[in-house]
Amino acid sequence: MKKDYWRRLALSTTCLVTLAGFSSAAIAQEQVELVFRQFDPPTETEGLVAAIEKWNAANPDIQVRMETMSGADTLAQLAREVPAGAGPDIQHLAFVWTRDLARSDLLLELDPLIAAEPPGAGLDDFLALDLATLDGKVYGVPWTSDTFAMAYRPDLLEGADLEFPDTWEDLATASEALTTGDGQFGFCFPAGSSPDSGMWMLVNYYLWSNGSTLIDETAPGQWEIVATVEDLTATMTYFNDFFASGSAPESLITVNSWGDPELVGGLGRGDCAITFFPPQTFRAAEAQADVPLMTAAIPAGSVKRISHLGGRALGINPNTEHPEEAWAFVQYLLGPDTFATYNQYPAQKSLVAELDFPESEAGYVEMMPVAQTYERYISSPIAVSSMTALVNREFGAVFSGQRSPEEASKAILTELQDLLARGQN
Numbered sequence: 001m002k003k004d005y006w007r008r009l010a011l012s013t014t015c016l017v018t019l020a021g022f023s024s025a026a027i028a029q030e031q032v033e034l035v036f037r038q039f040d041p042p043t044e045t046e047g048l049v050a051a052i053e054k055w056n057a058a059n060p061d062i063q064v065r066m067e068t069m070s071g072a073d074t075l076a077q078l079a080r081e082v083p084a085g086a087g088p089d090i091q092h093l094a095f096v097w098t099r100d101l102a103r104s105d106l107l108l109e110l111d112p113l114i115a116a117e118p119p120g121a122g123l124d125d126f127l128a129l130d131l132a133t134l135d136g137k138v139y140g141v142p143w144t145s146d147t148f149a150m151a152y153r154p155d156l157l158e159g160a161d162l163e164f165p166d167t168w169e170d171l172a173t174a175s176e177a178l179t180t181g182d183g184q185f186g187f188c189f190p191a192g193s194s195p196d197s198g199m200w201m202l203v204n205y206y207l208w209s210n211g212s213t214l215i216d217e218t219a220p221g222q223w224e225i226v227a228t229v230e231d232l233t234a235t236m237t238y239f240n241d242f243f244a245s246g247s248a249p250e251s252l253i254t255v256n257s258w259g260d261p262e263l264v265g266g267l268g269r270g271d272c273a274i275t276f277f278p279p280q281t282f283r284a285a286e287a288q289a290d291v292p293l294m295t296a297a298i299p300a301g302s303v304k305r306i307s308h309l310g311g312r313a314l315g316i317n318p319n320t321e322h323p324e325e326a327w328a329f330v331q332y333l334l335g336p337d338t339f340a341t342y343n344q345y346p347a348q349k350s351l352v353a354e355l356d357f358p359e360s361e362a363g364y365v366e367m368m369p370v371a372q373t374y375e376r377y378i379s380s381p382i383a384v385s386s387m388t389a390l391v392n393r394e395f396g397a398v399f400s401g402q403r404s405p406e407e408a409s410k411a412i413l414t415e416l417q418d419l420l421a422r423g424q425n
Contacts (some may be wrong), residue, residue, distance in 0.1 A: 034064045034329055038092035039071040046281065047341035054341075055332055062325045075101075081157060082106045082317060089320040090330060093313045095131045096118050096378060098140035101315065107139040108316040113327045114138060127347045127368070128309055130375040140313035141330060142347035147307045147371040148201060148258075148276050148362030149295040156184070156273040168206060168238065168299045171274070175247040178273040186247040188263055188272035191239070192256035193396020195389035199239075199256075201308060202276070203391055206235045208372070209301025214387060214416065215380045223380050223424070225416045232409035236398045243399060253399045259284070267293065278310075279345065279364055286360065295363030309371035311347055381423025382416065390415050 038048070039415045049066065056063050061341075067088060069077060075097060081087035093101070114123070123129055126141045151165070157164060160178055165171040173188025182354035190198035207213055212231040218224045242248035255262055259281050270287035276298070277285065284295050298307045314333060316326045332338065339346050339355055345364060346352055357365055377384050394408040403411070 001131055029372070031060070032062045032321060032325050034062065034090060034320075034326055035067055035088040036064050036090045036092070037067040037069055037074070037088035039069055039074050040092075042068065044343070047343050048338070050341040051333070051338040054337060055329065059417045062322075062329065065331055070185050070393075078106050079104070082319060085319050087317045087319060088324045089317055089322065090333075091315045091317065092143070093140055093315050095140075095142065095309075095311050095313055095373065096299045098313050098315065099134050099378070102134040102137075102139035105318065108318040108320070108323065110141065110316065110327075113316075113323065122370065123351050125348050127349060127371075128311060128313070128373050131373050131378070132313055133392055140315045141334065143312050143314045143334060144342075144344040145309060145311035145347040145352075145368055145371075146278050146280075147309055147364060147367045148205075148278055148298065149307075149361075149367050150274060150298060151267060151277045151282050151293060151295050151363075152274040153267065153270055153272075154294050155291050155334065156270060164294075164296045165274075166300060168209070168301055171299045172238070172241065172245075172247075174244055175242060175274065179245075179247040181246075183271055184273065185249050185266075185271065185275050186320070187242055188248055188252060189239075189242075189265055190255045190258050190263065191243075191248075191252045191396070191399050193392050193400075194256045195385065195392060197256040197392040197396075198258040199392050199395050199418060201258075203235055203395065204238065205298055205307055206238065206301065207231060208306045209299070209304055210234075211301070211303040213376065214391075215382060215420070216376055217379070223420060225413060225420060227413070229406065229409045229413060232412055234403045236395060236405035236408060239395070239406065253396065264288065271413050279361065282361070283343075292360065294360050297363055297366045305370055307367050307371045309368070309373045311345075313347075326374045380420075383418045383423075386419055387416070390419075 016331045036047070052066055071094065078087060078091065078101065087374065098107065123141065126142045127145050132138055132140045132142055152164060156178060162174050162177060165174040171187060178184065178186035189202060192199065207227060212227045214225065214227050215223060216226045243250055251262065258277055263272065263275050264281060264285045265288060267275050267285045282295060297305055302307050314330045316323060316330065320326050334348060334353060336355065339351065345368060349369065352365065352368055374384060377387060390412055394403065394412050396401040398405050
């Protein structure tokens with residue numbers, strides 16, 4: 001990390017000015033205690049704790065206490081606390097929570113705090129801004145970002161004299177070449193039919209990269225199902241061919257999670273030559289593997305290369321008695337001092353470019369700038385959970401031989417049209 005980063009960052013006209021040289025005396029006259037609540041498990045927060053300790057040492061007048069609560073409990077807790085005038089000063093949020101919390105008046109509007117920054121400061125340098133706003137107002141600042149990348153065994157590709165495949169078609173060809181018949185498979189992926197199956201991710205990557213999508217706002221307030229029977233049939237046929245050719249094990253038809261031991265351990269053992277993971281799962285696989293692992297970009301389609309953009313944001317409680325101090329700490333969390341120890345990818349594009357990441361994680365660095373959020377789905381009249389359950393169910397029906405790809409594609413489109421009609425009424 002370059003020592004002059006903050007000096008250059010302060011001159012930038014495209015990114016949020018952060019307070020690296022912040023003096024607590026400039027804001028707080030008496031010691032202020034802020035509560036920061038986050039939902040990462042303790043096994044993943046050692047670096048975050050170190051960053052907060054550094055803040056507290058440098059800012060004796062503004063001390064921060066970190067609370068940890070599971071993600072499953074966080075929303076319900078905020079819904080109870082904030083209307084009663086309680087809750088943490090700063091809240092760690094999933095991207096997709098921000099709008100719903102803002103609609104319920106559970107987050108502070110941040111525009112006045114942003115406007116108080118020097119001229120040129122703003123959020124243009126941040127990913128996932130589409131999910132940080134409601135009615136043109138900002139309620140959360142994107143903090144960390146994540147996406148998926150391909151994870152693979154370089155030794156197995158080298159042994160087969162293969163470069164990592166660049167397109168979806170190349171992936172299918174390479175997978176057949178990497179399948180040996182003695183327990184080594186070319187491409188392994190979660191193909192289960194449960195509502196939360198990771199198959200949903202791959203379906204959208206394939207559709208988006210080939211110029212299609214399930215639903216989109218084709219004109220202001222006008223939503224339409226975009227994918228055709230041909231689009232979905234081609235997608236189903238493509239992934240089902242991995243099972244038909246034997247280059248993916250049929251046991252994966254019952255696997256829903258990308259973190260399943262069959263995938264994580266399979267990559268480490270060499271049972272799987274290629275799979276796809278988010279960063280934390282890839283790191284878990286690296287820890288188990290006896291040989292180096294690598295990541296690469298998601299395959300390109302006929303139109304582009306793309307994946308989904310996930311991650312977290314930071315919000316401020318409208319009840320806080322210290323909004324300026326809370327804002328100062330939020331800016332600190334966004335900066336390089338935090339990410340020097342916190343093992344996450346920042347949501348600030350220029351900071352991703354500035355920081356050094358392991359060579360094995362090059363796939364994530366490449367995919368972050370081209371990933372897109374699920375904003376169009378979240379904003380549509382159809383609940384994302386309904387789309388996810390429908391798509392995974394019908395792809396599972398194809399993989400298990402219960403339906404043909406064309407039959408399953410028609411079933412998806414019929415139900416999507418019904419859901420859209422009900423959502424718009």
